[in-house]
Amino acid sequence: MTPITQNRQENAMNEQTPIALTEGGSLSYGLPAWTYFNQELTQLEYERVILPSWQFVCHVNQLKQPGDFATLDMMRDSVVVMRGKDGELRAFSNVCRHRGAKLLDGEGSCKGRVKCPYHGWSYALDGRLVGVPSEQTFPGMKKADFGLKPVEMEIILGLVFVRLIPGGPSLALMFKDFIELVRPYRIEEMEPVNQLWTGSWNCNWKVAVDNNLENYHVPVGHPGYHRMLDNDLMGEINEHGVAVSESVLRDRLSPVWSERLYQQLAPEVLTDLPEKNRRTWLFFSMAPNIGIDIYPDSMDIFQILPKSAETCLMRFPVFSRPDARREAKLLRYLNARINRQVGHEDRDLSERVQMGLRSNGYEPGPLSDYEHAIRDFHDRLRAACPVVTLPEAPSPGSLAARNTAMLTEQAAA
The missing domain is CATH 2.102.10.10 (Rieske [2Fe-2S] iron-sulphur domain)
Structure with missing residues (x-):
């Protein structure tokens, strides 16, 4: 696999040349607004998208x-x-x-x-x-x-996954060569840092997933990441819906003390890692609803589960390699402080989107090439639940039957 570092674009958006992912220069668009606040669809997505996934x-x-x-x-x-x-x-x-x-x-x-x-x-x-x-x-x-x-x-690299409706590709097949990027971090040795955190966001689960799947919002939505990291806004995705982007600690130090101290300490303290990995943050996503963030000092998993049409459940465990040194504990503290702020920003942004989706006359805007993982996610939803291609919601009580009819029509075509 071509190393991501060779594909990384320049950090500032106005300096990047997007890789063309649309055919013939035509724009692609997201899902209709109604799909983000329809309870019947949420039930259908749970059955046809969540249950058959890891x-x-x-x-x-x-x-x-x-x-x-x-x-x-x-x-x-x-x-x-x-x-x-x-x-x-x-x-x-x-x-x-x-x-x-x-x-x-x-x-x-x-x-x-x-x-x-x-x-x-x-x-x-x-x-x-x-x-x-x-x-x-x-x-x-x-x-x-x-x-x-x-x-x-x-089980993959010590991480335990389940799938309630069996079948489909294994995790090993889904991650493929991306596994080699991860091995230096020795995830299988990690232990939980603290109790599993769970919480509820006031947005449809797909809003939170859409947010997690793209880095286009990082320079504006996450100024801390923008200050301390050279962020790969494009990343890459494989045919199984596993995507990864790579961010590297900047040489230029952040003016914010917690970010600056992390930039300084990680390369010096974490000598159990190869030099490159002491400076590299990996951000994975796995269709349909999981993010795996791997840092030099620790890792977290960001699991987004549907709860109702306009709320979702977040599971957020954090793990790290056992290291009782004061400096290692300080790095984990700094990481938690930095990413706690990022989590607040993501929640605020996602809930703002949920509020805006109900605005009278709103129509989905075009997707950037930086949002190609969202396109992949939406295509998977359209395949499992073709009813989401309808511009308006079916009449109440008819959505599941309409989806079944559309699947039958597709199979017969």
Whole structure:
């Protein structure tokens, strides 16, 4: 693969020559405004886009001992990943097979069994049903038929992902050669820095994803990044919807103390990394809703999940290589301070977009070549949910049926 550093454009937007991604110089446009505030569409996207995609749960180093578990909660589904007594990690639907009660919350450890808080059905760490109170009142029931439902799982560089509707490419295939960019950061050695942060943004999940997929807004929307980093506004994306851009610490120091100190310390302190990687921040996105940000000192995962038509759930775990030195702790503090501000900026920008989308007469504007990953994301949405190509929302109650009809028409064409 051609190194991204060889493709990096000049930092300032007015000095860059965009790579032409549109055919014949014609403009491309985003999705109609109605697609960002329609609850029926949000339900359809959850079923046809989120459930068949890989979703992040945890790092393997959060689950070191038998019985250790971590959960992922989404709109209607909950998944638990647990280490068995044999040392293997397994993923299950986090639902009791009796009456559907949710079994576990957050992360923690079960000693020996998972016990349902409702009626006390209990499961071995490998998912087998092993205990049923008043079992004699279930004539003919075979416990072997009622183990926890397994969920597809894959681990890449120590990161644990699940997919509720199986099939499609593996994570290894999706990331392909990009994995080699990541290896020097030794992600598989990392540990959680603090508790998983979750929060709600007042915007449709696609608004937040659109924001995460492009660097066009960085010089204006993230002045801190613009001061301290030479940012690759274009980046590159592969055929599986995995995109990456590379930013490098500027030689010119930022006037802001936290940014300036990070610029100075990272190349000097993090001598366990190759010299190039001490200065390089990698920003990955993975279709349809995950960002993976890899820094010299740490990494974070930015997971955007639909919640309602105009709200989304954010999961934001942070990990780092174990390093108890004072200077390493200071770098992690500086990074958190810098990126906390970036997170506030992204939330404000996304919520401003959500408010503007309802403006009378608004029509989607053209997409820049810097926004090519948004085009890829929207094309994937159009393929899974062709109803989003309609200029107006279908009448209430008819959206799912209309989408099915359009899929049938496409298949017959």
